[in-house]
Amino acid sequence: MAKKKKKLMVKMQCGDCKEVNYYAHKTKNVEGKLSLKKHCSPCRKHTVHKEAKK
Numbered sequence: 001m002a003k004k005k006k007k008l009m010v011k012m013q014c015g016d017c018k019e020v021n022y023y024a025h026k027t028k029n030v031e032g033k034l035s036l037k038k039h040c041s042p043c044r045k046h047t048v049h050k051e052a053k054k
Contacts, residue, residue, distance in 0.1 A: 005029070013052035014040045022049060 005027050012022035012034075019042055026034050033051040040047045 011052040012049040015048045017042050020052060
């Protein structure tokens with residue numbers, strides 16, 4: 001059987017209002033912080049969400 005890669009759950013924090021809105025999976029072989037463009041409910045617009053500290 002093939003080995004499964006470990007996935008980490010990371011918090012995604014809005015760049016504008018600094019609120020944690022999403023959680024995402026991140027594999028161990030990804031370097032640097034994860035950054036995604038998602039919809040933020042408090043801001044009511046699409047903003048960049050970056051990986052937050054644990």
